[in-house]
Amino acid sequence: MSAQREMKEKNPWHTPVTIIITVIGVIAIVALVTVAVVQNRPLPQKYKYGIVLDAGSSHTALYIYEWPAEKDNNTGRVEQKHSCKVDGPGISSYASAPLKAGQSLRECMQKAEKWVPSKRHHETPLYLGATAGMRLLNMVDSVASEDVFQAVKEALQKFPFSYQGARILSGQEEGAFGWVTVNYLDERLKQGLETTGALDLGGASTQISFVSDNYDGSESPNNSVNFRLYGNDYNLYTHSFLCYGKDQAHRLKLAHQTQSGPNAVADPCSHPGYNATKKYSVLYDSPCVSDRKPQGAPATFHHTGTGNLQQCQEVVRNVFNFTDCKYSHCSFNGVFQPILQGGFGAFSAYYFVMDFLNLTDTTVPLEAVKEQLKAYCATPWDQIVQQHPKAKLKYLAEYCFSGTYILSLLTEGYNFTSVTYSDIKFIEKIKGSDAGWTLGYMLNLTNMIPAEAPDFPPLPHAGYVSIVTIIAVLIFILFLFSLRPLWPRCSKQQQIV
Ligand SMILES: O=c1[nH]cnc2c1ncn2[C@@H]1O[C@H](COP(=O)(O)OP(=O)(O)O)[C@@H](O)[C@H]1O
Ligand SMILES: [Ca+2]
Numbered sequence: 229m230s231a232q233r234e235m236k237e238k239n240p241w242h243t244p245v246t247i248i249i250t251v252i253g254v255i256a257i258v259a260l261v262t263v264a265v266v267q268n269r270p271l272p273q274k275y276k277y278g279i280v281l282d283a284g285s286s287h288t289a290l291y292i293y294e295w296p297a298e299k300d301n302n303t304g305r306v307e308q309k310h311s312c313k314v315d316g317p318g319i320s321s322y323a324s325a326p327l328k329a330g331q332s333l334r335e336c337m338q339k340a341e342k343w344v345p346s347k348r349h350h351e352t353p354l355y356l357g358a359t360a361g362m363r364l365l366n367m368v369d370s371v372a373s374e375d376v377f378q379a380v381k382e383a384l385q386k387f388p389f390s391y392q393g394a395r396i397l398s399g400q401e402e403g404a405f406g407w408v409t410v411n412y413l414d415e416r417l418k419q420g421l422e423t424t425g426a427l428d429l430g431g432a433s434t435q436i437s438f439v440s441d442n443y444d445g446s447e448s449p450n451n452s453v454n455f456r457l458y459g460n461d462y463n464l465y466t467h468s469f470l471c472y473g474k475d476q477a478h479r480l481k482l483a484h485q486t487q488s489g490p491n492a493v494a495d496p497c498s499h500p501g502y503n504a505t506k507k508y509s510v511l512y513d514s515p516c517v518s519d520r521k522p523q524g525a526p527a528t529f530h531h532t533g534t535g536n537l538q539q540c541q542e543v544v545r546n547v548f549n550f551t552d553c554k555y556s557h558c559s560f561n562g563v564f565q566p567i568l569q570g571g572f573g574a575f576s577a578y579y580f581v582m583d584f585l586n587l588t589d590t591t592v593p594l595e596a597v598k599e600q601l602k603a604y605c606a607t608p609w610d611q612i613v614q615q616h617p618k619a620k621l622k623y624l625a626e627y628c629f630s631g632t633y634i635l636s637l638l639t640e641g642y643n644f645t646s647v648t649y650s651d652i653k654f655i656e657k658i659k660g661s662d663a664g665w666t667l668g669y670m671l672n673l674t675n676m677i678p679a680e681a682p683d684f685p686p687l688p689h690a691g692y693v694s695i696v697t698i699i700a701v702l703i704f705i706l707f708l709f710s711l712r713p714l715w716p717r718c719s720k721q722q723q724i725v
Contacts, residue, residue: 249711253704257697264696274298277309277344277352278674279389280666281333283380285361285432285473288314290336291666292343295676306412306676308661310343312336318431319380320361323372330383337387349388356380356394357669359402360432360470366396368515392673397665399468403428403435404453407464408668408677410573413658417457417677427574427642427652428664429581429634431475432516436559436642437466440566447555448564459681465566467559471516472547472637474577474630480547481629482506482531483517490525497540497629498533499609504625506531533609537602537632544629544636560641568643572652575663579656581630584623588654594639594646601631 274297282289294309314336322329344352358377366373377394385391397405407426411417414424425438437453443465445452455462471480485493486508495502505528512521548560555564574582582588585604587597605628616624638644644652655663671677 246708246711249708253707257700257704260700261693261697264693275345275348277348278306278670279340279344279352279354280670281336281354281356281384281394282664282666283319283356283358283362283394284430285318285320285359285364286430286475287316287318288333288336290314290333290340291662292340293661293667293670306667306671307659308667310339311662312339318361319358319376320365320373322376322379323365323369326372326375326379328379329376330379330381333380333383337384340389341387344389346388350390352389353392353670353674354384354387354389355392355670355673356384357397357666358395359397359665360399360430360468360473360476362396363399363470364432364476364515397669399433399435399470400450400453400466401669402433402665403437403466403468404455404464405665405668405672406435406575406663407437407466408455408457408671409661409665410575410655410658410663412668412671412677413661413663417460418681420458420460422570423462425568425570425572426663427572427578427638429574429577429637430473431577432473433468433470433476434472434474434637435466435468436565437464438569438572439464440569442569443566447566451564456679457677459679467563467565469561469563471514474581474626474633476514476516477544477547477633477637478626478629479511479514479517481543481633482511483520484546485543486511486525486529487520487522490522490529492530492532494532494534495540496534496536496538496543497605497632498531498535498625499605499607499612499628500533500535501609502531502533502625503609504531505529535606535608535628537598537605537628540605540628540632541636544632545640547633548636548641550640557643559643565642568648568651570651573655573658573663574638574652575655577630578634579654579663580623581627581634582654583656584619584627585631587631590650590652590654594635594649598635601628601635604628604631 275294276297278293280291282291290312291308292310293306295306314332316332319329341349362373362376365376380394384394403426406428410426411423416423423439426435428435439462443463445454445463451465451467453464453466455464471477481497482493485495507528508521508525509527512518549562550560552562554562557565557567559565579588585601587600612624638649638652657663661667
């Protein structure tokens, strides 16, 4: 008993001084760590929003973007929260009834009111950008185009968002913002990595945009767009081919085919057994083809299918002009294009078509892709309809053409080879956000990509708290050791006991 008491008395941890020091030390460490944790704890996330309407030639889609409120101009944090497909055709189709263009947007806008928290409505910017459908309408009837914009503007201003305008994007903007979107979502801009090219296939126009070491903008300056993003300079090559979206290219091809015999077209790009009567007035209702209307053409023509890929490739080739090029390199129609470089993301109709045809895997050799397409084109129309009961007939009737057109555009138009074909990735979304020009457009208009690299805190929060804790414990241990002269000497006695 007495030995135990003696040991207790001699144990340094039981002397009043060391007990008090230990308690104060532990309290101090707990207080220090608590302050570090509380002070630096991430605040409950608050979000901001932006809305962009993509008024395409075939349809309009609404996109809602979301980002953490305190990190407006920071890094790749903007994400697509929701998208809404507007019912009906693109706004350019409402030239003769502009008010309906405005009304058509109402349903998606009402949904947007629900998706964006009401306290953020007034500060949420709302943009509408129109692409090639409105470019074409503006070319043939600028008054009708203005009327459509007026109706759209009035409809959008009825909603509580911060309306920032509706306008036609230039082809360069459409191409460049698609490129910004793809590289922003992949976080290539922020990290200064080699960028990915962007291939966008619409209904009325198509864009190609990429950075090439061989292009400084001096040859064909119209194709050059310069950006300084996160401290890096980019000299982007971009070109938009008006009338080379897949719907207008289909018209170009049919217009060419009707030249030889205006009453009937036996089309190798349509399935055997396909048979439709089409109106010339509808086919030629576009500035892309209006000058090609055959003299004294009848009101209608018979459009039948023969389903032959090789012949389809030949008629598709006719929509391109490969003869004159006044530059060092051209794609087609005398348009300058530097040598292709790097990977490419191909989205919008590139993806829809290749996904439908099960041809999105670009590691499959180009020859095998063509074989698959050949078999698809040769499949009788009734079988195709039977196999795809849910598909829209308009799309279904054109997938053989669309697939052929895509391969021809990529290889003969842009000069991808059987080797570089695998540099292309057919994509719909990147990390949950649709690939397209809308996100890049919004990031640009809200100045959300800084020209210079942002400053990052040197340590993440968890690292900071751990280091503070470790250092506090070390200081405390050192402090205890500094008090060693005060410690009673007991260890030898303990061993004897
Ligand atoms: O499910 C689909 N299957 C095939 N094509 C589609 C599908 N959804 C959309 N598309 C096509 O994608 C294209 C989209 O073009 P958009 O309307 O954006 O025109 P633009 O960019 O030339 O103004 C149109 O040709 C449309 O027919
Ligand atoms: Ca588009």
